[in-house]
Amino acid sequence: MFRSHFFAATTAVSIALLPQASAAADQVKMLFDWIPGGIHSAWYAGAKNGCFADLDLEFSFDRGSGSVDTVAKVAAGLGDIGMADFGTMMLGVSNNGAKVKALTPIYSDAPFGIMTVASTGIGSVSDLEGKKLASGPGDAGILMLPLAMDLAGSDFSKVESEKADFSALLGLLLQGKIDGHTTFLTTSKILSAVVSNAGKTPQFVHFGESLDMYGSVLIANEQFLAERPDVARRAMEATQCALKAAPTDPEAAVDALLELFPEKKRESELAAIGGGIELIFDSSAHAENGFNWDETRVRTTHSNTMKAQGQAAEFGSMSDYIHNF
Template sequence: MTNITRRQALLGAGALLGAPNVVTAQSLHRVRFTLDWVFHGSYSFAAAGERNGIFRNNGVEFSITRGYGSGRVPIDVAAGTYDIGIGDMTPAIRFMAENPQRDVVAVAIVYDQSPACCTVRADGPITEPKMLEGRTLAAPEFDGGRQIFPVFARAVGIDANTVRWNSISPELREPMLVQRRADGITGFITSTGLSLKALGMDWPQQRIFRYKNYGMDFYGSGLITTRTFLRERPEAARAAIRAILQSTIWAYRNPTEAIAFLKQRETLTDVAIETERQQVTFDEMMISDTVKRHGLSHFEPARAQKQIEAIVQTFSLPRTPSVDQVFDGSFLPPASELQVAPAA
């Protein structure tokens, strides 16, 4: 276990940010920020930014709340419960299409690749996605993998209406598969894979159908807010986006220290499991070829358009939002600040 002193934290943050700003408590932008799931290794950046000075040096004081699935993030942000949240782009886009009056918009891409998947037992009878027809899957109602499943079903040519769903609380999802009470589960590989491993079902015992391997080249997790927040508090929005993205890069460059900060915040953290979960997040979600070439939050309209069209067609939505209605990149920091290569 790595112990992080305040001096080390500030030095590490200063190396990323340059000379730190002098910020007083009175000048901080107070921003309510929601995750889309529990506080684990995928969100070590949030614990790090909270404790190593990056958030404060950007003039932001976050109140960070755990989430209950990506499907909840746009709902809660639109309701004004939170100012900004991180969640999968597919349910967010669906929400935007169905609720144009709610003013929701994405302002950054944190994780370039979608982690959504369906997992079954490797020793079970299901060996390909088409065999999910007529089976029972377990997941919370707002689970990101479940929200996106109809798009996956359409991509692999199965009738999503034949799949039975067991709606359960988040902590019961993985036990349902381990105990053979469901044929499969949906979720994010960063959650399901490591949670199953913690219950004794290691990676070789899991058969994972990653949605992105079946023609779904979708953006993963983005920062979701409202145009009202952007209009009424533009400096707070700009500072919050910059702080979150810089903290994400810092965690990638300093993974051991990031998990140490997570352990400080969440004392029950299993360091071994969360270290692996963090690395899976980097490998499966964050470090794509696009990010290697262009840096974090590089947005390609044509790629987003395909994601929008797939969502609209799958759910038979009454309107197709434009790319500009879905994403506003004008609050992002310069691309030079978003390069992810580890410091020399």
């Protein structure tokens, strides 16, 4: 259901990062939520800056095909850990009994937003009333938008909403056939450059930050947690180390990514990792809690996700979704 989307090639990738850790290093297989890019660069840098080796770990990575795919594969043991949308993980646990738990927040703010241009006059979700909006199939943002509009005192039923292929959304906006489309903050950083090159002024309305809910988190297979708890704990710490290093030197992170994916565009990846850094470190929740959990935000993530799906918002307990070491 929830889909993360970046402009990138769609071929599968599986990488064991270099330089190699020592022979005694514990192996950890991680699944991304999508094709490697943007904030994923932080993990590639982690193989070079000591975040992994210092904890006697060696990571290998596989691409994902959206958070639903990643949650299912980690639950099935095809990966030890993964990056996935927290709401999607909660749905997997509640509806399908997925054997996964969240270890640490990555995006403390949800990435949902509206890509538009200044000439439409859309500066907030309330300005969407009477406008034409498009979204891709399976897009999470369009499901959360009614909640954001309700919080802002506006009415989603007054928005003319339509579906289009993800690849067509920006073209429709630039041609004036729609007034905006849903996308993620990370993707908007890349799209903004395209809009500017087309002679228009880009505008992004990040309504996800008004929802007080988590975006992507680090998840783990429950069997992995039970059988290799110390490795899991170190994998979480290594991830946090890699993410903390990203804002210090995003160029080094992107360069580490480009060593393995030379076909990618450096400026686009720098823009995308900047968006990821913003979602992690510019959140009020991260300022207050760092990489620790805010229980109210966890509960709100669950409540909003269930409301968007038309399901009863029965939370249970924190331990249903989160593993504490």
